[in-house]
Amino acid sequence: MASGDDDDPIIEEIDVYLAKSLADKLYLFQYPVRPSTMTYDDVNHLTAKIKPKQQRVELEMAINAMSPNYCRSKGEQIALNVDGTTYDETNTYSGKMMDKQSFTSIQATTNTSRYAAxxxxxxxxxxxxxxGILQMRPSFSYLDKADTKTREREAANEGDSSQDEAEEDVKAITVRFARPESEQARQRRIQSYDFLQRKQAEEPWVHLHYHGVKDGRSDHERQYLFCQSGDSSENSELVKTPKEYLAMLMPPLAEEKVVKPVGPSNVLSMAQLRTLPLGEQVKTLMKNVKVMPFANLMGLLASGTDSTAALRCIQQVALLVQGNWVVKSDVLYPKNTCSPHSGVPAEVLCRGRDFVMWRFTLERSVMRKEITSIIKLPPEDVKEFLEHVAVPRVNRGWEFLLPTDAEFVKKHPDIGHRQHMLWLGIQSKLEKVFNFSKDDFKPKNSPQPEPVHVSGEQRLKVAHERAQGNQTSLQKDLDARRAGDGVHVKQEPVDEPMDTSSSVPNGSVNGYPGATSPAFDHTNGDDGNAPAQELQDFVIKTFRKHFVLTLSEFKRLLSLHLASMPVGRSVFPSISDHMLQDAILLCQCKQIMVPFPAQTTAAADEKKVFALWETGDESDKHRRVLYELYKKNYRIRRNVIQLKLTQEFGDFPKADVDRLLHECCISHAGMWYLKGTIQS
Incomplete structure (x- = not known):
């Protein structure tokens, strides 16, 4: 022996035997709600049953109703609540008193390989x-039975009077066919609570006979805890070094390293995320966030991360849309997977999502119905595509989630050019898949090529000359219109100086250019007033149909009108916001100064509300009263509108109120708003 072991001599050697007779049927019962000094050994066990696969045990034990600690009145009340006043074989408490209690087991641990008796x-x-190691806890299932009895009695009392009639009713049966179940949906289903409950209910109970500690059968079974002669022949001497023996007793926790997730799933752990390689960090972030500016990505990565390396990584998993990075479709929908909503293959999903992303490279907003009609995918999948990168806006479809990051494009022109070429390749593939012509892929508000380079001073001089030449005729037209009080005066076409506000492009709708026309030159042709006259006709026709429109909604309708014209038919020039507002005010319309809340995020065009003021019929005065109310508040309850109309015009029928609100307003959350003024 080594000198270090002199202080720890071996006193005795004990032989250890492995008994296998009860190896597959020995359970340890624990009673965590009961002190160890108060055992259940002397309590009468009424029934016992087990589900071996689930290791679930239920025991029924008698309660000493004669004990001075037992409240008889409470026991009788509980029995009455559970079983009612009638007596049958299904009663829980046959003695009309709570004279027993149930215990249900839960597993203390699922791995008992390191435990033995x-x-x-x-x-x-x-x-x-x-x-197994099972913890036996009191079961209160009798309370559920009492609640069920109460509901059944209430339902019986309510349904007695109509029972005969209900039996004669014929109910229609709706037949539904289940969709093909994807692998992801199947995994979610088998992990659901309902599925687990059904699986547990499928295993039948095995009823057992309970034998007490002092019973003869118990003494007989205890003998199997000792190694039998047949087992001892298989035993062999343990020839292990102390270190190997300790390693067997306390093996390293290698399984924890295996089951630990390699990356974040639904909830990101930043500490865990930063242990991954940079490429995996970027991929995981983009897969969870879907769309992100590059500056935000750098803020989420560890401090000191090289931006050039991050740019290389993000280009592998994302595409540039309006200066922001959007995760690629094949990252979200890997090969050989399918949609969890409809079962559509991943290849088809990627093509549809690429089309949605490509459309956002051309314009800020898209219409969901238009997308669905083109890519021909189920509405649930199209909605999921849009929710990844956009938010719904009232009367504007789906708007891109983030503002355009022009700073990034300006700082990295080489990446912007490379991404532009990638999108051109994607566009050519989409053209073949969805059978588009070249014109269908032209972006909205595409810049027109400048024919000749003109200096800024020359442009300013020409603009001043044109403005001075047309100012007089424009002012005369406006004065004559306002002084005439209802007399229609045609407005001569006027060329304005360059307007930097947003304009409606000639013949374009949702980014798709339509018909083209010559520049707005009043000297061309004989009918120099045609554009202004046609614009006024469109304004009158539109407002007589809609009554109330915001400037942004009117511009959208005008774009749809331009796109519907045949090639060469359009006579509209590029129309500025100033020209549109003048045309609206010249056509029996007025602007309603709606007092929007200070915290509203609506665009300027959405705050400009115009309403048809005069049509020549009896309803004009009713609408004017309504408009006056909306000058004081941007949302009003119906009863306030009804009261105001009654005060002004006496008895005002409900049908007329409904018609007026249907023409000019829209309801949301119990309040009425002018059309287009609901704030997201």
Whole structure:
């Protein structure tokens, strides 16, 4: 022996035997809600049953109703609530008193490979592995039965009078066919609570006979805890070094390293995320966030991360849309997977999502119905595509989620050019898949090529000359219109100086250019007033149909009108916001100064509300009263509108109120708003 072991001499050697007779049926019962000094050994066990696969045990034990600690009135009340006043074989408490209680087991641990029961006899230690460790806790299922009885009695009382009639009713049966179940949907289903409950209910109960500690059968079974003669022949001497033996007793926790997730799933752990390689960090972030500016991405990565390396990584998993990075479709929908909503293959999903992303490279907003009609995918999938990168806006479809990051494009022109070429390649593929012509892929508000380079001073001089030449005729037309009080005066076409506000492009709708026409030159042709006259006709026709429009909605309708014209038919020039507002005010319309809340995020065009003021019929005065109300508040309750109309015009029928609100307003959350003024 080594000198270090002199202080720790071996006193005795004990042989250890492995008993296998009860290896697959030995359970350890724990009673965590009961002190160890108060055992259930002397309590009468009424029934016992087990589900071996689930390791679930239920025991029924008698309650000593004669104990001075037992409240008889409470026991009788509980029995009455559970079983009612009638007596039958299904009653929980046959003695009309709570004279028993149930215990249900839960597993204390699912892995019992390191636990065993041992007995010591005659210098020998006999060890039997445990099959399960179960904690027995009181079950209160009788309370559920009492609630069920109460509901049944209430339902019976309510349904007695109509039972005969209900039996004669014929109900229509709706037949539904289940969709093909994807692998992801199947995994979610088998992990759901309802599925687990059904699986547990499928295993039948095995009823057992309980034998007490002092019973003869118990003494007989305890003998199996000792190693039998047949088992001892298989035993062999343990030839292990102390270090190997300790390693067997306490193996390293290698399984934790295996089951630990390699990356974040639904909830990102930043500490765990930063242990991954940079490429995996970028991929995981983009897969969870879907769309992100590059500056935000750098803020989420560890401090000191090289931006050039991050740019290389993000180009592998994302595409540039309006200066922001959007995760690629094949990252979200890997090969050989399918949609969790409809079962559509991943290849088809990627093509549809690429089309949605490509449309956002051309314009800020898209219409969901238009997208669905082109890519021909189920509405649930199209909605998921849009929710990744956009938000719904009232009367504007789906708007891109983030503002355009022009700073990034300006700072990295080489990446912007490379991404532009990638999108051209995607566009050519989409053209073949969805059978588009070249014109269908032209972006909205595409810049027109400048024919000749003109200096800024020359442009300013020409603009001043044109403005001075047309100012007089424009002012005369406006004065004559306002002084005439209803007399229609045609407005001569006027060329304005360059307007930097947003304009409606000639013949374009949702980014798709339509018909083209010559520049707005009043000297061309004989009918120099045709554009202004046609614009006024469109304004009158539109407002007589809609009554109330915001400037942004009117511009959208005008774009649709331009796109519907045949090639060469359009006579409209590029129309500025100033020209549109003048045309609206010249056509029996007025602007309603709606007092929007200070915290509103609506665009300027959405705050400009115009309403048809005069049509020549009796309803004009009713609408004017309504408009006056909306000058004081941007949302009004119906009863306030009804009261105001009654005060002004006496008895005002409900049908007329409904018609007026239908013409000019829209309802949301119990309040009425002018059309187009609901704030997101």
């Amino acid at each position: 041992a007995v010591f006899r005659k210098g020998e230690l006999h060890v039997t592995p445990l099959t």
